[in-house]
Amino acid sequence: MRSRTSERLLYGTSISPGLAEGRAFIYTDIFLRDHELYTIDTSDIKEEIKRIEMAFREVTEDLKASAERIERELNTHMAAIFRAQIEILNDDVLKREIKNELETELINSEQIIKRVFRKWELRFRQLDDETLSCRADDIIDLGRKLLSALTGIQAHTLEHLPHGSIIVAKRLLPSDTVFLSRKSTRGVVTEFGGPASHTALLTKEIGIPAVGKIKDVISIIRHRELLLLDGSTGHLVINPEDKTRRRFQKRIYERRSYLLDSQKNCLGQCVSKDGHKIEVMANVSCRKDVESAFKNGADAIGLFRIENIYLSRKLPPSTQELMKEIEKTIEPAKDKPVTIRLLDVGGDKKLSYLNHSLGEDSFLGRRGIRFLLEFPELLYTQLNALTELSKDYNVRILVPMVTFSQEIAMIREILDDLMANSSDGKKIPLGAMIETPAAALCIDDFLPYVDFLSIGSNDLTQYTLAVGRENSSITQYFLEDHPSIMKLLRMVVKSAGTMPVSLCGELAGKFDTIPSLLENGLRILSVAPSLIPQVKQVVRES
Numbered sequence: 104m105r106s107r108t109s110e111r112l113l114y115g116t117s118i119s120p121g122l123a124e125g126r127a128f129i130y131t132d133i134f135l136r137d138h139e140l141y142t143i144d145t146s147d148i149k150e151e152i153k154r155i156e157m158a159f160r161e162v163t164e165d166l167k168a169s170a171e172r173i174e175r176e177l178n179t180h181m182a183a184i185f186r187a188q189i190e191i192l193n194d195d196v197l198k199r200e201i202k203n204e205l206e207t208e209l210i211n212s213e214q215i216i217k218r219v220f221r222k223w224e225l226r227f228r229q230l231d232d233e234t235l236s237c238r239a240d241d242i243i244d245l246g247r248k249l250l251s252a253l254t255g256i257q258a259h260t261l262e263h264l265p266h267g268s269i270i271v272a273k274r275l276l277p278s279d280t281v282f283l284s285r286k287s288t289r290g291v292v293t294e295f296g297g298p299a300s301h302t303a304l305l306t307k308e309i310g311i312p313a314v315g316k317i318k319d320v321i322s323i324i325r326h327r328e329l330l331l332l333d334g335s336t337g338h339l340v341i342n343p344e345d346k347t348r349r350r351f352q353k354r355i356y357e358r359r360s361y362l363l364d365s366q367k368n369c370l371g372q373c374v375s376k377d378g379h380k381i382e383v384m385a386n387v388s389c390r391k392d393v394e395s396a397f398k399n400g401a402d403a404i405g406l407f408r409i410e411n412i413y414l415s416r417k418l419p420p421s422t423q424e425l426m427k428e429i430e431k432t433i434e435p436a437k438d439k440p441v442t443i444r445l446l447d448v449g450g451d452k453k454l455s456y457l458n459h460s461l462g463e464d465s466f467l468g469r470r471g472i473r474f475l476l477e478f479p480e481l482l483y484t485q486l487n488a489l490t491e492l493s494k495d496y497n498v499r500i501l502v503p504m505v506t507f508s509q510e511i512a513m514i515r516e517i518l519d520d521l522m523a524n525s526s527d528g529k530k531i532p533l534g535a536m537i538e539t540p541a542a543a544l545c546i547d548d549f550l551p552y553v554d555f556l557s558i559g560s561n562d563l564t565q566y567t568l569a570v571g572r573e574n575s576s577i578t579q580y581f582l583e584d585h586p587s588i589m590k591l592l593r594m595v596v597k598s599a600g601t602m603p604v605s606l607c608g609e610l611a612g613k614f615d616t617i618p619s620l621l622e623n624g625l626r627i628l629s630v631a632p633s634l635i636p637q638v639k640q641v642v643r644e645s
């Protein structure tokens with residue numbers, strides 16, 4: 104029989120190209136983590152109850168402070184969510200159940216909280232009433248908060264990774280990766296996640312390799328085991344023998360010199376063989392991305408995803424806070440155009456302070472612009488912050504997940520009002536993301552309200568082909584360059600006429616598809632910073 108320490112090879116799906124050698128860091132949600140389990144004496148019950156009560160008090164205080172701040176600065180609707188969570192914590196039935204469980208099971212508080220909150224979560228999930236079943240998310244969120252308070256673990260584990268780690272996880276959600284230490288992460292392996300998944304975007308953005316679709320990966324690999332990861336083929340070696348390791352290190356060296364070569368030419372102009380000047384812009388979500396974008400020869404920032412600013416906080420930012428956060432990120436862009444996309448939550452991105460569950464507000468629910476129109480205070484904070492920033496930066500505003508022309512018309516009206524009242528009267532270009540087939544088919548209706556268009560092929564693919572971008576069991580159907588998508592791209596470019604159209608989905612960085620993108624009339628590509636030198640090289644050879 105093979106020992107667990109001998110070399111093993113696993114096959115997954117390529118998510119982000121590149122090679123990495125590193126030690127496994129098994130990442131699981133705090134709720135799934137193995138907390139210490141120990142028995143207690145009946146004489147300890149009082150002490151354990153005291154610990155639980157303290158955790159309840161700490162979480163309640165935290166929620167109260169959040170509710171008060173949000174009421175003061177935003178609106179009562181959102182504050183109600185925190186108040187509802189406080190109510191759950193005050194529920195006598197819940198408290199009694201925790202006490203009974205402790206007295207009968209005689210185990211430590213962490214385990215009791217996990218058991219009771221799991222039970223409550225399941226009870227709520229099974230209810231027919233949709234509003235009540237959504238409360239299951241609140242319950243699990245509270246369970247997490249109580250566990251953090253009990254264990255004292257406040258910091259996010261991905262923030263303090265040992266250097267040279269390869270993260271091994273079931274899946275990585277945006278709320279997990281906000282805190283991820285980019286310096287210490289060499290690669291990512293997940294059980295779920297396809298080519299347009301959040302993991303794919305993040306890993307390409309940082310320029311690290313990633314492999315997905317390895318079943319039961321977190322039980323197969325052990326914490327700190329040595330791994331060799333090939334993000335281009337989707338192969339993973341666990342515990343490599345010396346000769347495998349040496350061969351792999353040679354490949355890492357060769358790849359590095361190839362990348363260095365394309366890097367040498369990255370600042371030059373990018374003109375295709377038939378003489379078209381192609382603009383290559385960058386997709387970013389933090390300052391490091393912006394710095395590496397310009398180092399790699401980006402002409403502009405084509406897509407700044409601002410979700411991290413919202414996901415990393417307990418409360419939504421005020422206008423001033425948002426301005427500060429955005430400015431911190433875009434400062435290295437100086438006079439270059441920076442396209443900032445309004446908040447795109449829903450889908451796979453959940454804000455803990457908004458009353459929404461990812462089940463209900465999945466990719467076909469409230470998302471992007473739909474959310475912003477429902478929570479106008481979120482919208483105004485962003486538009487005010489961006490109008491202010493436009494005094495010092497070359498800001499362009501991009502609206503996500505537009506389906507109906509009325510949606511973009513509403514934003515146009517609000518933005519025009521704000522600009523009219525702004526001291527310098529500067530015009531900020533407004534653009535719509537084209538990521539639903541409806542929008543792609545009705546470009547004419549959008550043209551009166553926008554100054555530019557940006558095609559989001561990740562969502563356009565999922566909505567056109569009816570293939571969930573996070574569903575790893577159907578990645579073989581997620582074909583970003585399917586003839587239907589290429590046809591839609593061509594139609595958008597044609598209907599847009601002289602209006603600039605960029606492509607900012609993952610398709611723009613697929614080297615072998617670039618020639619046909621150019622043939623279909625695309626002249627602006629926006630890709631992860633790490634891909635810019637190679638994209639420019641491919642365009643020059645196309």
Ligand code: PEP
Nearest residue numbers: 538559560561562607608
């Ligand atoms: C897209 O859908 O292609 C896109 C760029 O937006 P996101 O990946 O952030 O949904």
Ligand code: MG
Nearest residue numbers: 538559561562
């Ligand atoms: Mg999108």
